[in-house]
Amino acid sequence: MEIASVDLINPQVEDWNSFQDFRDALADHAPEIETLVAKLKQAPEDRVIITNLFREFHNIKGDAGLCRLPFVIPIIHSAETLLSRMRDGEIICSDGLAEIFLLTLDRIEQAIDLLAERQPLAPLGLLSLANGLDSLSRQAVAELDAATIRLIEAVTGFKPGSALNKDFSPSTQQRSSNELHQDLVFFRELALQLEARSPLFQGRTERNLSYALATNKIAGNRVDPEQLEAAVYLHDIGMMFLPESQWLKPEKLSDEAKVALQRHPLWAAEIANRFVGWQQATQMILQHHETVIGSGYPNGLGEKDICDGAKILAIVDAFEAILLKHSHRGQQKSTLRAIAEINAGDRQFSAPWVKAFNQVIRNQIETNA
Known part of the structure; x- marks a missing residue:
């Protein structure tokens, strides 16, 4: 044929x-x-x-x-x-x-x-x-x-290199207010508690934070870095209110379980919103599963209504999920395979932010080649 x-x-x-x-x-x-x-x-x-x-x-x-x-x-x-x-x-x-x-x-x-x-x-x-x-x-x-x-x-979209998905340990960004800094410390602890639920999540918090901050930096820090950091820490905290079988196992979810899973941004945003001074982070958390064509959740927003921080978080979160998607098969996806899948999702992610994220991954590959 x-x-x-x-x-x-x-x-x-x-x-x-x-x-x-x-x-x-x-x-x-x-x-x-x-x-x-x-x-x-x-x-x-x-x-x-x-x-x-x-x-x-x-x-x-x-x-x-x-x-x-x-x-x-x-x-x-x-x-x-x-x-x-x-x-x-x-x-x-x-x-x-x-x-x-x-x-x-x-x-x-x-x-x-x-x-x-x-x-x-x-x-x-x-x-x-x-x-x-x-x-x-x-x-x-x-x-x-x-x-x-x-x-x-x-x-x-990338030349192959000997890139590894290694952990990054960026220094904690500090605000002039000690209270807000202590909030960040607490948010980080919550993220690490979530990470501890599965050995597959080891290093997840630092990877996500590194990718998000680097993507934002390449775009000229259009998003407040501390607010973005808080959103990285808290965006999936709502998962902890769900049975682990609904988010740690590869089994196909029932329609009822899918509805419950789609509530996790609402729960996480509610937690963030109860801390004074983190309203931008709250918005990022609430919107990080929205898509540019309006097919996401919880509110079905289109690209113009999604904040930039949520657009970054959506890409970073999806990239991590793709890397781990087939871990139950005993094989994690490579960086090249994962970034290829991100770039194929032009109906899901914001193109300008994908471009910035691509540069982050390209720098990583070239550094480790």
Whole structure:
């Protein structure tokens, strides 16, 4: 099947029952692919791992054909071609190629999630991805590394580097009022109590604070840094009023649980609002799950009604969630995969603030390269 003959810009679901079957099967294949890619990075010439990884991708392609989702097929076919060349000993798996396999999986999962919500797939750039993968799969060995870097940059907006998701420890910003400073100390303690609920959250508070403050700084500190710091500490405190099964476990939530979960910004904002002097932070907390197209909660605000601090917080919060999204599979997403997903969410986040956040991540990658 020629790529040009497949609708990769606006694919349609022909049979919703079959679509759900594919979605369920993909959920089974995805964690195995992530595990196999991790193993392949450690043993890049292991043909048993390569064969098993090929089989997982091939099964997804077969499922897509049976479930009448043809847009998946050319994307997966190119990944299969790369794996076939590895299996034949023509090429050796590099970290870049491993990243390509994971980014391919991410895009397919994102596409299926968007289709399930009846949202457009244009932000994912599937046609460009399919063409890029097709070109990469046919590259001469001598040109493969350079082509891999180009494709990763095309998908994520970043050149790959040896970036690590490390903790940052910025010094606490101080106000002239000792009382407000003590409030910040208390807010931080609350955040650390929330962080202690799961080992997956270790370092979460400092990461979020570092990303938020750095993003704000790149944009010229348009948001009061102390107010933003307070919002970082308190934005998810409302989660502590919910059963842990509703926010620490990967199980699918019931409609009732989703409604309860969507109240956590209200609870957190109410706590912040009871401390005099933190009204800006309160607004950021209340709005951090609103989206630029008005599909967020709790009030369905549009971009013009969302404060800048909430726009920063939304990106930082989502980035952390994406990094941990598949931790129950035993694999955390890389920085490149997470930032690619953020940049694909142009219907969720404010574009100018995404641009500033991109620069923060780019600086991190370049520093650790």
